[in-house]
Amino acid sequence: xxxxxxxxxxxxxxxxxxxxxxxxxxxxxxxxxxxxxxxxxxxxxxxxxxxxxxxxxxxxxxxxxxxxxxxxxxxxxxxxxxxxxxxxxxxxxxxxxxxxxxxxxxxxxxxxxxxxxxxxxxxxxxxxxxxxxxxxxxxxxxxxxxxxxxxxxxxxxxxxxxxxxxxxxxxxxxxxxxxxxxxxxxxxxxxxxxxxxxxxxxxxxx
Amino acid sequence: xxxxxxxxxxxxxxxxxxxxxxxxxxxxxxxxxxxxxxxxxxxxxxxxxxxxxxxxxxxxxxxxxxxxxxxxxxxxxxxxxxxxxxxxxxxxxxxxxxxxxxxxxxxxxxxxxxxxxxxxxxxxxxxxxxxxxxxxxxxxxxxxxxxxxxxxxxxxxxxxxxxxxxxxxxxxxxxxxxxxxxxxxxxxxxxxxxxxxxxxxxxxxx
DNA sequence: AACGAAAGTGACGCATGCGTCATCTTTTGC
DNA sequence: GCAAAAGATGACGCATGCGTCACTTTCGTT
Numbered sequence: 047x048x049x050x051x052x053x054x055x056x057x058x059x060x061x062x063x064x065x066x067x068x069x070x071x072x073x074x075x076x077x078x079x080x081x082x083x084x085x086x087x088x089x090x091x092x093x094x095x096x097x098x099x100x101x102x103x104x105x106x107x108x109x110x111x112x113x114x115x116x117x118x119x120x121x122x123x124x125x126x127x128x129x130x131x132x133x134x135x136x137x138x139x140x141x142x143x144x145x146x147x148x149x150x151x152x153x154x155x156x157x158x159x160x161x162x163x164x165x166x167x168x169x170x171x172x173x174x175x176x177x178x179x180x181x182x183x184x185x186x187x188x189x190x191x192x193x194x195x196x197x198x199x200x201x202x203x204x205x206x207x208x209x210x211x212x213x214x215x216x217x218x219x220x221x222x223x224x225x226x227x228x229x230x231x232x233x234x235x236x237x238x239x240x241x242x243x244x245x246x247x248x249x250x251x252x
Numbered sequence: 253x254x255x256x257x258x259x260x261x262x263x264x265x266x267x268x269x270x271x272x273x274x275x276x277x278x279x280x281x282x283x284x285x286x287x288x289x290x291x292x293x294x295x296x297x298x299x300x301x302x303x304x305x306x307x308x309x310x311x312x313x314x315x316x317x318x319x320x321x322x323x324x325x326x327x328x329x330x331x332x333x334x335x336x337x338x339x340x341x342x343x344x345x346x347x348x349x350x351x352x353x354x355x356x357x358x359x360x361x362x363x364x365x366x367x368x369x370x371x372x373x374x375x376x377x378x379x380x381x382x383x384x385x386x387x388x389x390x391x392x393x394x395x396x397x398x399x400x401x402x403x404x405x406x407x408x409x410x411x412x413x414x415x416x417x418x419x420x421x422x423x424x425x426x427x428x429x430x431x432x433x434x435x436x437x438x439x440x441x442x443x444x445x446x447x448x449x450x451x452x453x454x455x456x457x458x
Numbered sequence: 459a460a461c462g463a464a465a466g467t468g469a470c471g472c473a474t475g476c477g478t479c480a481t482c483t484t485t486t487g488c
Numbered sequence: 489g490c491a492a493a494a495g496a497t498g499a500c501g502c503a504t505g506c507g508t509c510a511c512t513t514t515c516g517t518t
Contacts (some may be wrong), residue, residue, distance in 0.1 A: 058464075060516060065466095074274060081374050083289025086505060097467040102507065167370040168287050172292035195357075201401050203442050205423060212422030213415040220414050235411050246448020264485060264494075271496095292475060303497040308477065 066104050068094050070118075073111045078160035082112055082168045092104065109172070119158050123151045124184060127128050131188050139243055142237040144185075145214060146229070152218050153227045163219060182211045200249025206247075210240060272310050274300050276324075276347050279317045284366035288318055288374045322375065328355070329357045332392060337394050343404050343450055348389075348443040351420060352435070358424050359433045369425060388417045405454025412453075416446060 072093035076085045077215050087108050105111050130147035134140035154157050162169070166233055186207035192198035221232040278299035282291045291315050309318050312336050336353035340346035358365050368375070392413035398404035420442055427438040 049277040056516070061465085062516095081287075081289040083291070084376075085289070087507090088408040088505060098506095099468065100466055101506080103465070107507090126268060143275075164373040166324065166373050170287075170357075171287065171370060188382075202441065205426060208422040208426050209419040209442065209445060212418035212420070214417030214418070216414040217411060228399060234456075235408065235453075236415065238452045239447075241449075242452020242455075243445035243447075245452070246444045249448075250440075250444050262486075267485095267495085293477090294475060304476090305478080305495055305498065313477090343492070 049145075053235060055145060065096060065100065067100060068096065069104055069111065070115060070210075072245060073115060074157050074161055077112065077115070078157065078164050082108075082165045084194070086226070112169075112172075113166075115161065116173075119155070119162070120181075123148070124181065128138065128184055137192070138237070140188075140192055140243055141199060141210075141240050141244075142233060145236050147234045148214060148228075149218060149221060149229045149232050153229055156222055159218070159222065161249065163215075166215075182207050199244060199249050201244065201247045206244075213239065256419070265325045271302060271306065274302065275307060275310055275317065280319060280363050280367055282319070283318065283364065284370050288314075292360060310388065318371075318375075318378070321364070321367065322379075325361070325368070326387070329354070330387065333387070334390055336395065341403065344443070344447055346394075346398050346403060347416075347446050347450075348439060350394075350440045353443050354420060355424060355427060355433075355435045355438050358428060361436055362428055365424070367385060369421075370413065372421075388413050391416060405450060406457050407453045412450075419445065 059148065069090060073085075073090045075093060076089045080089060085108065087101060088098070090108075091098050094101075105114070127147045130145040131140055134143045149165055186203045189198060189201075189206055193200055193203065207250040217232055217236050221227045221229065275296060279291075279296045281299060282295045286295060291314065293307060294304070296314075296317065297304050301305075311320070333350055337346055337350040340349045390408045394408075395404060395409040395412055397405055399409065402435045423438055423442050427433045427435065
């Protein structure tokens with residue numbers, strides 16, 4: 047018989063994956079607590095049982111860790127939110143589905159959201175991107191699609207997108223203060239708000 | 253004849269005021285550009301023609317500079333926004349007046365707003381306060397007053413307050429990208445959004 | 459078992475920030 | 489004008505972070 051815990055692949059590869067993940071995990075906490083700017087590579091390494099030099103085997107610097115962290119989150123949440131939105135056929139569904147997918151994700155992955163909340167300004171400055179990755183751009187595009195399909199009234203898609211992201215973000219923060227987070231209540235509130243707002247904007251556009 | 257520029261008080265006092273202001277000005281730029289966390293006292297001093305030691309005659313550390321900066325902005329904007337809101341007698345006026353006062357302030361004081369935008373997460377973490385000082389708390393209170401007075405439907409004042417702050421902030425960011433900033437357009441958009449949203453929330457509350 | 463490659467380790471040299479304080483400069487009160 | 493007080497200055501000692509690299513340990517291969 048060979049060795050016991052042969053989950054997958056060689057030990058070498060498994061350790062590499064584990065170390066990389068350990069660094070990302072530690073960085074998540076550090077960035078959320080200290081903020082990206084004040085955090086140091088040492089702060090991250092210290093929350094790990096790795097040595098300083100090992101860190102540099104995985105990432106060239108602090109920035110690339112944040113990048114990796116964001117790539118993880120955006121890939122996941124973007125797909126889920128967009129899919130949910132496109133499933134909607136009315137304004138109501140478009141809005142409610144999107145927010146629900148978003149808030150369910152937040153409720154699952156609080157730590158990652160803390161990083162976003164704590165470092166939104168930095169992320170914006172670093173990557174010239176809005177708070178949640180390319181979320182705002184996606185949303186604006188989906189809104190345009192909705193308008194073209196006749197589900198939504200003719201509104202300023204970009205302005206609506208930033209308003210939805212801004213309000214959605216803050217209402218999400220508030221939701222996460224509850225334990226457990228009340229996803230339904232948050233979705234209902236924010237959906238009603240924007241459904242009503244959309245109607246009024248449509249009325250005024252005439 | 254004595255010396256020429258005897259604007260007011262003794263020279264001692266005038267220099268002190270000027271130095272303090274120079275530090276605050278430099279800090280505004282530094283915090284907006286590098287972010288509070290990454291900024292150092294030296295970064296601030298370097299943008300000044302003062303020496304390191306002089307900084308410590310005015311502020312004990314970096315944090316107290318940010319505090320002073322925020323005290324300035326919150327005092328000013330809070331008063332203006334609240335006064336504008338209380339002047340409104342209907343839901344429409346309540347909302348539009350508040351946002352207008354807010355956006356006019358932003359348009360006047362872009363640099364200070366940059367600091368807030370860049371460091372919102374840090375400020376929240378440091379002072380356990382929402383993005384714009386105690387703005388959200390004020391807003392929630394004003395909403396409750398509006399509900400009590402019958403101007404606004406019965407809604408969750410806290411949720412509405414965070415949504416208004418979040419959306420208002422992002423729409424403000426977008427407004428400031430224009431040159432000159434189109435305050436009227438921003439006010440009309442965000443007002444329509446929340447007036448419609450408020451109606452819908454009122455309908456659902458029945 | 460034994461060897462070579464891959465990865466882990468942490469001390470090192472360098473850079474920079476911190477807050478202080480002895481010293482110099484300017485202002486004020488007389 | 490002059491002495492004393494207030495304030496400005498920047499070099500200093502200490503602390504910490506950075507990225508590297510010579511060395512050690514671990515893993516995979518034969």
